Amino acid sequence: MRVTQGTFSFLPDLTDEQITAQVQYCLDNGWAVNIEYTDDPHPRNTYWDMWGQPMFDIPDAAGIMMELAACRKAHGHLYIRLSAFDSSHGWESVKLSFLVNRPVEEPGFRLRRSEGEGRNIRYTTDPYSTDRPEGSRYQG
Template sequence: MRLTQGTFSFLPDLTDEQIKKQIAYAVSQNWAINIEFTDDPHPRNNYWELWGLPLFDINDVESVMYELESCRKQHSGLYIKINAFDNTRGVESCVLSFIINRPSYEPGFELIRSEDIGRNQKYSFRSYATAKPEGSRY
């Protein structure tokens, strides 16, 4: 099952050249960029691990690509995404987010149904990956 989160998630994986163009656009808009990774891509897991520090006031696409390649070397079997934040209104709003690295096998999610008060049905889902302990999921 292919995880679909963020911009471009229904398209084939971006090449490095396409990633550079997206980063160049974000830099041209003066957006802050950060790189995050996780082994638990649950849609409600908003707190991915941050790679290094957020890249504020970056004017060079190659410095972002260097950080990205460093993250890929360290976490090649995990999900990695790039986020861009716009602070023109005084708050950091995420305006661009896309996955740039995936594990070779994506196990998908399990739908869990349970009964509630008055025979109402509640549905939730969890990642099959979380059946294994953190650090050994992929």
């Protein structure tokens, strides 16, 4: 299963050249960029680990791509995403977010169905990856 999250989720994975172009677009618009990683790609998991600090005042995409390469070296077996934030209105709002790295194996999700009173049916998605302990979910 291929996890689809973010702006370019239904396209093939972007090349580093394409990622660099997107990063430069963000910087040209004055947006701060950050890099995050996780081993739990559930759509409601908003608590990804941040790689370093958000990168403000960087004029060239090369600096961010260097940080991305370091993150991939340390966490290349996990999901890594890049997000861009606009603070021009006085608060941070996400303008762009997309995956820039994914594990070789993506176990996917199971759909749980539970029936309530009447005709109420609830659905819950659980990632298969959480069947393993944190830190070992994508290691063979």
